[in-house]
Amino acid sequence: MSIQYDEYLQQHKDAVYKGFLWMKENIPEIFGSDDMMSKVDYNIKFGHDASKENPDEYQAYDAYFYGKNRSAQVVEDFNYAWLNHIHKNPHHWQHWILHNDDPKEGVKCLEMPYEYIIEMICDWWSFSWNKGNLWEIFEWYDERRDHIMLNDITRNKLQAILLAIHDKLKSIEINIDINANTPGAGAASAVIEPKIEMNINDILGDALGKAIQGGLMNNAAQ
Numbered sequence: 001m002s003i004q005y006d007e008y009l010q011q012h013k014d015a016v017y018k019g020f021l022w023m024k025e026n027i028p029e030i031f032g033s034d035d036m037m038s039k040v041d042y043n044i045k046f047g048h049d050a051s052k053e054n055p056d057e058y059q060a061y062d063a064y065f066y067g068k069n070r071s072a073q074v075v076e077d078f079n080y081a082w083l084n085h086i087h088k089n090p091h092h093w094q095h096w097i098l099h100n101d102d103p104k105e106g107v108k109c110l111e112m113p114y115e116y117i118i119e120m121i122c123d124w125w126s127f128s129w130n131k132g133n134l135w136e137i138f139e140w141y142d143e144r145r146d147h148i149m150l151n152d153i154t155r156n157k158l159q160a161i162l163l164a165i166h167d168k169l170k171s172i173e174i175n176i177d178i179n180a181n182t183p184g185a186g187a188a189s190a191v192i193e194p195k196i197e198m199n200i201n202d203i204l205g206d207a208l209g210k211a212i213q214g215g216l217m218n219n220a221a222q
């Protein structure tokens, strides 16, 4: 049991929640309903990564990240713990992949319930919050987009939320620029410091455009 890992876990959970609070404040429309917002709030506040406190996950994660000895056994134990974590936690996309016994049925990506799509984004985004660069998530996603297996509907919803985050960050950035010319203004909103200038089309590609055209934000409540 290490203090570093305990601190890391707390910091991670706090950052996941910060992302949720930011969405609640800045893009509340993505939740679709107050019920959905409360559900995500509750899940993140009380449930996010709770299983990492269980001995079967805690010890293996702690040893892997803070044990200073990555022996084959430590790596193997970590792999089992990570798989266990995915099985227990629906906010991971891997949780929703069904590997059928019948080869004809193959592998299916089931649709993720909407509350877990939002929690997954908050989870991914937490690393950007800790690094102080809220734009990093777009690059992160783009690098893994072809590897992350998602149901088409889930992907469209996910990308629509990412786009909403992107556009809001962009408009906040523009406001900061405008406010910067006004003495005394702007400083308070300068918490967000976008460091990367990017073209959303390059980063997220056509799928986003289709998601918007398809009016997917309207399906958010499903």
Ligand SMILES: [Zn+2]
Residues within 6 Å of the ligand: 049, 085, 089, 091, 092, 123
């Ligand atoms: Zn998790």
